Amino acid sequence: MTDSPSRKVRVALVFGGRSGEHSISAATAAGVMKAIDREKYDVLPVGITRDGEWVLPSVDAARFELTAGALPEVTPEVGREIAGLAEAGPVDVVFPLLHGPYGEDGTIQGLLELAGLPYVGAGVLASAVGMDKAYMKLVFAGHGLPVAPYVVVKPREWEESPSAVVDRVQARLRFPVFVKPARAGSSLGVTRVDDLTGLSEAIEEARVHDPKVLVEQGVEGREIECAVLGGRAGAAPRASVPGEIVVDHDQAGFYDFESKYLSATHARTDAPADLPEAVAERVRELAVEAFEAIGAEGLSRVDCFVTPDGEVLLNEINTMPGFTPISMYSKMWEASGLPYTELVDELIQLALERPTGLR
The missing domain is CATH 3.40.50.20 (Rossmann fold)
Known part of the structure; x- marks a missing residue:
């Protein structure tokens, strides 16, 4: 110090x-x-x-x-x-x-x-759980939080019997599905698969980034995010206004790496999202619940789906989200009245007041 x-x-x-x-x-x-x-x-x-x-x-x-x-x-x-x-x-x-x-x-x-x-940020366990989408989903489900159906593909399962994995996905999930590395971010290695013919190739692509793979059922709905900030002196975590990812599906099939970082036209981010007040409040509640479920600290961005009938499903939590001035985490706090420079300061102050070790 x-x-x-x-x-x-x-x-x-x-x-x-x-x-x-x-x-x-x-x-x-x-x-x-x-x-x-x-x-x-x-x-x-x-x-x-x-x-x-x-x-x-x-x-x-x-x-x-x-x-x-x-x-x-x-x-x-x-x-x-x-x-x-x-x-x-x-x-x-x-x-x-x-x-x-x-x-x-x-x-x-x-x-x-x-x-x-x-x-700054989450501790050892929360960081590990937040990085591994398979364990993240288990923790969310264990806390009674709503998640979409999914299948985990472990390395040995795929290497021993790819056909058995394909059969399991077909039995449990509806197409389209999204195939992802279990422990990667920024949409690296993520593929949308619309039918059975592309599944094996998508799993192999995800395995380039991680031998463990997650296959998630596609959800019809809007991609909504919410930024969470830890509370001072043991107070409850704080949630921003929600934001929305709006993808131009004529240019991109989903919010992939290029849409996030390389293209100015594939997608846009709106903060705050245009949501009914009750739905926005439900997003904020779930974001805080997800943050606390994994024991996060400091900051996290929680990604959700809002279905056409207003149901909110958790997709994932990112314990160290993209944090540039134009990143969604920063934009949502800016829209909530906390400018980027003040947000950086707040995160450092949260880290300084928190002891290391068991807490």
Whole structure:
């Protein structure tokens, strides 16, 4: 922690990483670098390459922003290589802006717990459950929260008998289905499958990213999201106004990686979503319940479906959602009256007031 009242709080922004969401993590870090209050915080960017090397890049947000036709990268050339945070100098709090496996899944959270360093976001278990969609669904169902039907495809099951897996999916689910890596984000490896003929190929595509695969029944409905922010001093979590993902189905079959990050025309995000008041309140209630069901802390984005008859189904929770100024998490809080710079500050303050260890 700070050793002098006059010294600014030193925040390590850790980003990049070994997952397929490396570039999105770098773009998230660029947004935070530009927004963080430099009068209040001393910023220490810490990049992790795709090979797992740790480097100290300069505080140059532009280097890591998303640009047309190019995705940002953390490479050894962007800064001095270090063995880990211990070589980065004194740090008061860590903002782990890592998306996907090897960061968002509890791995870096465990490292920070061992080091006794305060950090932004969910702890080890909540991060792991939030990353693994199969266990996430089990936890949601165990708390009585509504989820759509799904089938988990484990590595050995697929390797021993693909036909038995296909039969199980056909028996339990209706088409269309969505085939996803169980532990990935940003729609990497996700395929919409409209009939049986494309199922095996879609499972193989998902297995490129994760040997464990989730097959979910498609839901007719609107894609609604809600941002959740932890409460101060043990208070209840706070939910933003809901937002909506509106996909142009003439250009994209669903909200895929290109629609999220590379195309300005495939989809748009509306915040707040145009929902009846009772439905919006139900989304907010379920978002907080999902946050508490997995034991999340700090921040999460909860994704739902709202069916034509107004039923709300949980899709998933993201414990470290995309966090650029134009990301849905930030936009929903902006629409709720909490601007991006203040949101960054609030998350850091939440981390500083929370002890490491069992809680």
